Amino acid sequence: MKLDAIYQNRDLVALYDALNPAGADTAFYENMAKDARSVLDIGCGTGLLTARLAQQGKDVTGIDPAAEMLAIARQRPAGELVTWHQNDATSLQLGRKFDLVIMTGHVFQVFQSNEDALAALTTAFNHLCPGGKLVFDSRNPKVCGWKNWIPQKTRKTVSITNIGDVTVEHDLKSVQGEYVTFETRHYFPGTSTASPLINQSTLRFQNQESIANLLANAGFSTVTWRGNWDGEPVRDNSPELIAVAHRAS
Ligand SMILES: C[S@@+](CC[C@H](N)C(=O)[O-])C[C@H]1O[C@@H](n2cnc3c(N)ncnc32)[C@H](O)[C@@H]1O
The missing domain is CATH 3.40.50.150 (Vaccinia Virus protein VP39)
Structure with missing residues (x-):
């Protein structure tokens, strides 16, 4: 897999x-x-x-x-x-x-x-x-929780030892039947806000x-x-x- x-x-x-x-x-x-x-x-x-x-x-x-x-x-x-x-x-x-x-x-x-x-x-x-x-x-x-997987509702900053403050947010990309695809953007200290580390995931509901x-x-x-x-x-x-x-x- x-x-x-x-x-x-x-x-x-x-x-x-x-x-x-x-x-x-x-x-x-x-x-x-x-x-x-x-x-x-x-x-x-x-x-x-x-x-x-x-x-x-x-x-x-x-x-x-x-x-x-x-x-x-x-x-x-x-x-x-x-x-x-x-x-x-x-x-x-x-x-x-x-x-x-x-x-x-x-x-x-x-x-x-x-x-x-x-x-x-x-x-x-x-x-x-x-x-x-x-x-x-x-x-x-049935509760369609993915509707809240948008930057305004998910953005948070966590403090990581030896790294610093990292801001993370989800951004819903598509819902196709049972499959929900979303991006998670990670803003590390010192990186430009224009170039976060991005991961795309698909989960099955x-x-x-x-x-x-x-x-x-x-x-x-x-x-x-x-x-x-x-x-x-x-x-x-x-x-x-x-x-x-x-x-x-
Ligand atoms: C959201 S994390 C959950 C981790 C942990 N159980 C927890 O509660 O924090 C999902 C985990 O599933 C693992 N995973 C992905 N594909 C898998 C597979 N085919 N078999 C077993 N684990 C898998 C990932 O590597 C990851 O560690």
């Missing part, structure tokens, strides 16, 4: 943790993991949650195809407690099973085809112990029914859904589609 520059370019990866600090989603996943002894984090990125779970005494493995993201993960506090692998979710075979598999931070939306999305869910299923569960999130297409079908095809027997990080049920205006999918015992 092709990887976005935003996960491969060292200058952009250096901004990830400042732009994506621990939040309500982190607490939600920690709660989901409270009874799990072993956890596989698929698309772990810079490993903020992965390392926190390891610090809580769990046996944790994080996988991600992006070497630059993993380089940060390996060096973070408690990073030495995690087993890291550079791997793609669509073809991962670790040869062991876990109580819990997670895919956080909307990783699921990077899978653009049904084939890749199903392969990732099947990977999760194959790495679960009987009775284990997969928990992951995807943004709810699948509806609940399509995701449920893929989960059934991957082998999951039952799925419960949450619509936000407070754990409320999915409604039309819920920001998230959070699936808690069970592998039968």
Whole structure:
């Protein structure tokens, strides 16, 4: 699978943790993991949650195809407690099973085809112990959150050690069915405002029914859904589609 520059370019990866600090989603996943002894984090990125779970005494493995993201993960506090692998979710075979598999931070939306999305869910299923569960999130297409992905609503400045103040903004480019394409512009100190570092991404916004079908095809027997990080049920205006999918015992 092709990887976005935003996960491969060292200058952009250096901004990830400042732009994506621990939040309500982190607490939600920690709660989901409270009874799990072993956890596989698929698309772990810079490993903020992965390392926190390891610090809580769990046996944790994080996988991600992006070497630059993993380089940060390996060096973070408690990073030495995690087993890291550079791997793609669509073809991962670790040869062991876990109580819990997670895919956080909307990783699921990077899978653009049904084939890749199903392969990732099947990977999760194959790495679960009987009775284990997969928990992951995807943004709810019904709320059209991309409408806010415009510079006036997204521009923010983060202060990065050894780099300085970096301003970042999103700019929606197109919406074609389930596929939303947007540009992220990064203004680093000392660079002209006319020449930001630009990354273009396309994310897929699948509806609940399509995701449920893929989960059934991957082998999951039952799925419960949450619509936000407070754990409320999915409604039309819920920001998230959070699936808690069970592998039968
Ligand atoms: C938005 S980040 C989320 C990172 C982390 N889970 C978090 O919550 O901060 C998306 C991650 O998905 C990873 N990714 C992209 N394609 C992938 C694939 N085919 N298999 C596994 N991970 C993938 C990227 O490298 C990136 O680290």
